[in-house]
Amino acid sequence: MAWAGLQVTSIKFEGVSESMLQPLPGQLAQQPKQPLDPEKMRDSLRRLYATGLYQTIQVSGARNGNNVSLVFSGTPQLFIARVNIHGVKNDRLAMVLQSSAQVQPGTPYTKSKVAQADVAVIKALQDNGYYQGKVSSALQTDLPNALVTLNYQIAPGKPAQIGDVSVKGNSGMTEKQFRKKGKLKRNSKVNRNTVSRALDRLHQNYAKQGRLAATVSMTSRQYVAATNHLNYDFTADKGPAVKVIVEGAKIHKDELRKLVPIYEEGAVDQDLLNEGAQNLRSYYQSRGYFDVRVSYSSIHSGDQQVTALYTVQLGARHVVDSVSIEGNKYFGKDVIAERIGVRAANVVNHNGDFSQQLLNNDIASIRALYQGSGFSEVSVTPRVVDSDVSKRGKKGSHLKITYVIDEGPQQKIGKYDITGATAPQLDAIRPYLSAQSGQPYSVSNLTDDRDLVMTYFLSQGYDNADVELFQQTDSADKKLADVTMRIVPGPQFFIRKIVPSGIHYTKPSVVQDRVMVNPGGPLNQTALLETQRKLYDLGLFSEVNTAIENPEGDETYKNVLLNLTEAKRWDINYGFGFEAQTGTPTEGCLSVANRILLGIDNSYKCTPNGHAGASPRILFSISRINLRGTNQSITLKTNYGTLEQVALLTYQDPQLFNWPGFSLSLSGGYNNSAFISTYRAAVSSGSLRFSERVDKANSMIYSFSYRRVAVNPDTLQVSLSAIPLLAQPVRVGGPGVAWIRDTRDDPLDAHRGSLTTVEQFLADGVFGSQANYNRIDLTNSTYYEFGRDHWVFARQTRYAQERAYGTGKQLLIPLPERLYAGGATSLRGFPLNSAGPRDPQTGYPVGGAGAFVNSFELRSPPPTLPYIGTDLSFVLFHDMGNIFQSSSDIWPSFFRVRQPHSQTCRDVSVPYTDYNTPTTCDFNNFSHDLGLGLRYRTPIGPIRADFSYNLNPPIYPVIYDYTTNSSTPNPHVGQAGQFNFFFSIGQSF
Amino acid sequence: MLKAAHISALTLLAALAIVGLAQGQAASGSSPASAASSPPASSAPVVLDRVVAVINGGVILESDVENEMRFAVLQPGRANPAQNTQQNALRRLIDRDLILQQMKATRIVKRQASAEEIHRQIESLRKSIPECAQYHCVAQAGWNAFLAAHDLTEEQIEARWRQRITILAFIQTRFGAGVRISDADIDQYYRQDLVPEFAKRHLPPPPLGSVSARIHEILLQQRVNVLLQDWLQSLKEEGSVSILSPAYAQVGSAEGAASGPGAEPRAGPGADPGPDPGAEP
Missing domain, CATH: 3.10.20.310 (membrane protein fhac)
Incomplete structure (x- = not known):
């Protein structure tokens, strides 16, 4: 080059600014104030192009005597x-x-x-x-x-419509039939699923006819613009009729369809027949025929019929009596047992599970477990003993399987070297490494270390980092394995700028507060994922995507694109639901006086125990998110059903003043409900709640609520003298605090952990309350999983008390504010809210001031059932407790199973017209009920049905219950029902 | 009888026609500005170098093309200097880049030539380059004069030859192992190509036995060349080959047709035509 050696006075950059290129200009081979070196200049040109910032690039020079100034210029890449x-x-x-x-x-x-x-x-x-x-x-x-x-x-215009449909080949049906089966009606709208749905339906139609080898395909389609029609051409061949016969054993045809894949695949070939044979083998083995043999053949009768014949030799039916483990020292039996697929017979599985395949898998699993902890020479030998008589003398084929383990010596880690990282990087990594020199050699620990190191480098902007592990047995001591972790960090990338897009209504600061990366900082992929998660959590965006600008380029600083799509601000939801249970309050029970006034005849019935039935409900809600460009929202929820009518308006600020973990909720509404057969109450309320998320498990709620409760006197089923007092509207208001600690693994269906709630509410005249009382409500639930089959023992205990204070009417706690128990989620031996004290005249439940409820549940793992599979499980439960007139009655009643003074409860000769007349009929005992529940698993939690039997239902006098036409004329002795059922969704607790 | 030198030249010609000479990356380049004239002492900006093509992310500079053209003088059997064009040079560079990229990707153990082998081949080269005759390249002084006249150095020649040997070895391993030359093929070549060639010169043809080894080598190279061409074509179609400068637009594969300066330059389907420099999207 002629200019080689001239002094370069300056280097400029055009097209792409020097600031965009930083720090590369200082790192180029050719630098100013140096002689021009053609090789360095070429190298610089290549490096600049490698940044990815240029579409084209050239270097030009302007000479001035023995000096030259260079300009690297080019068209910037977009x-x-x-x-x-x-x-x-x-x-x-x-x-x-x-x-x-x-x-x-x-x-x-x-x-x-x-x-x-x-x-x-x-x-x-x-x-x-x-x-x-x-x-x-x-x-x-x-x-x-x-x-x-x-x-x-x-x-988009109008969607096209289906036009002509032509069918070639031996389809076995007319065009009209083809259209009908494929749902290709003329003038129907075309969508993306039209053809695939048609082909599926036609295949299913052929399958119903036994033509499993039928072929149907669309060969072409033509669009006719004039009529906006899409014409289709299909080719179909019905193929021969295929019959599947199983000889030598019985099997239901539905089960056969599931096991033999030619039904689903719509073809008959050797691979599918072989797969069917394997599936049948596994099926019969699961039923105890561990020695079953299945062979197959296909018989062609010309072109019209193909028969797939499976010949089954069942052999003897076995029962796996026991599965045991011997020789293990390092791992406990429970750890090894979790990895074993061979199972002994039990209540749910009468034969157990055994096959050669399972046995081989178990051996491989146990060996992998040991080898992962350095026992490279472990051997596992199965011992299978087959006897004709079981331990208990039962005849039949009984297997006893023992896994004999010879652990061998355990290898330990010798040297553990890490190469390729700088000293500061090593100092950051080492404290978190799982594997250490001298520890047992564990593959899982080493791979965890590798993942940890990789995550560290990715978080530091080393996007191309590579981490490899090498292991070599120590030559001096074969029990030691030397490990080397080789790190190749690659280039480090940084963030130049964060470029958000798609923000129209949301305040930029709301987004910015959740961006976990910073300009100038390393390109941290983990932080980008965290950013994405936090922005989704806002609930303001339907899509949050992050991307790196120029991902393949070498430039050190890169822009991060934050592409957001805001969710619709208005959201409307509606739905329909229902509950079914015993004890559903009869709607609109009227007093005698009102019935006479309204001219209602004596056939009218009400009962203290309610009735069994379903309570439908309609739900409607409308919400507006992105209020004022933030994640505040306002929602109106309405709910209309026979039990309850609710309208609630709520304003929510999930992050009050941007304090992390603090949220605010302001709500007000109206609630008209009949959650007990005794009355219907209307409540108008307003509340202010601050919630604090202390940590992952603990939350605090600080609230102030104010409400007006009014019991509808026309529905109030209590003593006549009590009606005026209890029907008066009452204002209740005051502060409350709640502590919630939740360590459950799954709130919808917990297997482990616990849930504790402690609530405290004080209603006092200082806050405008007309009734003064203090309420404490404590609930604790624990969940314990045990056994290889994952049984769950669940317990819930609730203690609550209310203490009224003050004078006169202040001491009267309104009926809706009292404590209640009974129903699907507490004492299942009672209908909804029907446990505890009853009105001495009418026998209707009136709640109390003390509550104690304890429930035990034994939740089974789902057995494998025909048709249902593993979606149904069972629950045995026991509930005990009661509602008490006063909390001081709880502990003396703990061991009392019989209702005290029950003779006085049977005495209906005393009219008790005066509500204040003391009575010796009380309900101070612990009620007990036993029951069986079914749980059907769904994606939104289990659907539950509980059937309970009350072991000691209370009796109570009914002097007058406002019913005249009854098989039990007044006065009479009433008794709570012994049988109850409840149907709802979710676990009971 | 075919002379050994003629056989070697044919072999060299077959391989070098495809591989070309070692690319310009290893050599110091001559300026894309005309080497014949020196710019004035104070002058308007002159383009010193630029990117002319991008091959799967790797770039080819204009100086690489100029180097390639300079090294073409070493190409034996070069009949027409008019064929030593920028387009042909770029084509060879593209092919070589694709091969080098594949060599890196497949991680085949690369054959390194020894110093003696390189020296031996360069000695043979000095005797076979037609232009060398006037410089008496067999003598070191003549060779030095030849190199100086073409702005080349001994080190550059050695570096290129080292790479060339490695590339040829890769091609042989990649394609040669699967090629089988039968006796019938050798016999056919002998009767249809070699004997008529000798007949034209009124010379008796050598016995088949004495030249069958050389004929085997020639046929092997021919078939390897065909496989190599097909392979290169598929690499161009599957990869990204962009010609950024319209001046090189006529570089192409077998179907590369001449097109006007306004047409989008392309080396094969599947590649990006490249944007117009300075144009807004």
């Missing part, structure tokens, strides 16, 4: 920011179109990419049935950030 779809109302279609463009945010922009995206979007529109759609695209550039946004304006 990158894709995002793809926006406008004009499509259907969110799902908009997402499909967006993803069909196949343009990754952050990647280099090219014209061909956009052209391909245009074609892909049009094709996706057509695939979804829109052939008249108009698509126009526009590019929006952000030159300072080198970004391009693709905006598609789409007018």
Whole structure:
């Protein structure tokens, strides 16, 4: 080069600014104030291009005597920011179109990419049935950030309709039948599933006819613009009728369909027949025929019929009596047992599980367990003893399996070296490593270490880091394994800028507070994931995507794209539900006086125990999120059913003043409910709640509530003299505090952990309350999982008390504010809220001031059942406790199972017209009930049905219950029902 | 009888026609500005170098093309200097880059040539380059003069030859192992190609037995060349080969057709045509 050796006075950068290139200019091979070296100049040109920031680049020089100034110039590369779809109302279609463009945010922009995206979007529109759609695209550039946004304006037009359908081949049906079976009705709207649904239905139709080898395919489709119709051409061949016969054993045809895959695959070939044979073998083995043999053949009768014949030789039916482990020292039997698939017979599985395959798998699992802890020479030998008589003298084929383990010597880690990391990096990593020199050699510990080191480097911006582990037996001592972890960090990348997009209503500060990476900091992928999670948690965005601009380029500083799509601010939900149970309050029980006034005849019935029935309900809610650009929201929920009518307006601020863990809720509403047969109450309330998330398990709630409770006198089923007092509306208000500690593994269906709640509420005249009382309510639930089959023992204990104070009416706690128990989630021996004291005249439950309820549940693992599979499980439960007039009555009643003074409860000769007349009939004993529950697993929690039997239902006098036409005329002795059932969703506790 | 030198030249020609000479990355380049004239003492900016092509992320500079053109003088059997064009040089560089990228990706153990082997081959080269005749390249002084006249150095030649040997060994391993030359193939070549060639020169043809080994080598190289060409074509189609400068637009594969300066330059389908420099999206 002629200019080689000239002094370079300056180097400038054009097209891409020097600031964008930093710190590369200082690292280039050719530097100013140095002689021009052609090789260095070429190397610099390559390095600059490798940043990915240039579409084209050149270096030019201007000479001045023996000096030269260089300029590296080029066209800057632009990158894709995002793809926006406008004009499509259907969110799902908009997402499909967006993803069909196949343009990754952050990647280099090219014209061909956009052209391909245009074609892909049009094709996706057509695939979804829109052939008249108009698509126009526009590019929006952000030159300072080198970004391009693709905006598609789409007018989908009318969806195409199904036109002509032609069928070639030996389909065995007319075109009309073909259309009908495939749901290809003329003029029906076309969508993305039209063809696949048609093919599925036609295959199913052929399968019903036994034509399992039928073939159906769409060969072509043509769009007719004039009529907006899509014409289809299909080819179909019905194929031969296929019959599957099993000889030598019985099997239900539905089970056979599940096991033999030719039904599902719609073909008959050797692989499928072989798979069917294996499935049948496993099926019969699971039923105790451990020696079963299954062979198959296919018989062709011309072109019309194919018969797949499975010949089964069951052999003797075995029972696995026991499975044991011997020779283990390092691992306990329970640890090893978890890995064993061979199982002894039990209540749920009468034969146990055994097969050669299971045995081999168990041996491999146990060996892997030991080898993972350094026992490289472990051997596992199964000993299978087959006898004709069981331990208890039962005849039959009985197996006793023993796994004999010879652990061998345990290898330990010798040297543990880490190479490739700097000293500060090693200091950061070492405290968290699991494996240590001298410890037993554990593959899982070493892989954990590798993952930890990899995560560390990724979090430091080393996106291309590579970590490998090498192990070598120590030559001097074979019991030692020397381990080397080799780290190749690669280049480190940093963040230049964070570029958010898609924010229209949300305040930028709300987003910014949740971004876990900073400009200038390392490109931390873990922090980017955390950012994504926090932004989703806001509930303001339907999509949150992060992308790195120029991901393949070498530039040290990169922009991070934060592409957000705001969720719809208004949300409407509606639904329908129901509960079924005993003790449903009879709607609108009227007093005698009112019935006479209203002219209602004597056939009218009410009963203190309510009735068995279903209570439907309709739900409607409307909410507005993104209030004032933040994650505050306001929601109106309404609920209308026979038991309850509710309207509640709630304002929520999930992060009060941006304090992490603090939230605010302000609500007010109206509630008209009949949760007990005794009365219906209307409550107008308002409350203010501060919630504090102390840590993962603990939360505190600080509240102030104010409400007006009014019992409808026309529905009040108590002594006549008590009605005026108890029907008066009462204002109740005051502060409350609650502590919640939740360590359950799954709130919907817990297997481990506990839930504790402690609530304290004080109603006092200082706060405007007309009744003064203090309420404490403590509940503790524990869940304990045991056994290999994962049985769960659950317990819930509740203690609550109310203490009234003051004078006169202040001492009267309104009926709706009292303590109640009974129903699906507490004492299941009683209908809803019906436990405890009863009105001395009518016998209706009136609640109390003391509550103690304890429930035990033994929850079984789901057995394998026909048709249902493993979705149904069983529960045995025992509930005990009661509601007491005073909390001081609780402990003396603990061991009392019989109702005290029950003779006086049977004495109906005393009218007790005066509510204040003392009575010796009381309910101060602990009620006990036993029951059986079914739990059917669903994605939203188990559906439950509980059947309970009350062992000691209380009796009570009924002097007058406002019913005249009854098989039990007044006065009479009433008794709570012994049988109850409840049907709802979720576990009872 | 075919002379050993002629056989070697044919072998060299077959391989070098595809592989080309060692690329410009290893050599110091000549300026893309004309080497014949020196710029004035104070001058308007002059483009010293630029990126002309991108091959799967790797770049080819204009100086690489110029180097490749300079090294073409070492290509034996070069008949027409008019064929030593920028487009042909770029084509060879693209092919070589693709091969080097594949060599790196497949992690085949690379054959390293010894100093003696390189020296031996360069000695043979000095005797076979047509232009060397006027410089008496067999003598060191003549060789030095030849190199100086073409702005080349001994070290550059050695470096290139070392890479060339490694590449040829890779090609042989990758493609040669699967090629089988039968006796019938040798016999056919002898009767259809070699005997007529001698007949034209009114010379008696050598016995088949004495030249069958050389014929085997020639046929092997021919078939390897075909496989190599197909392989390179598929690499271009599957990878990303972008020609950024319209001046090199006519670089192409077998179907590369000449197109006007306004047409999008392409080396094969599947690659990006590249943006217009300075154009807004």
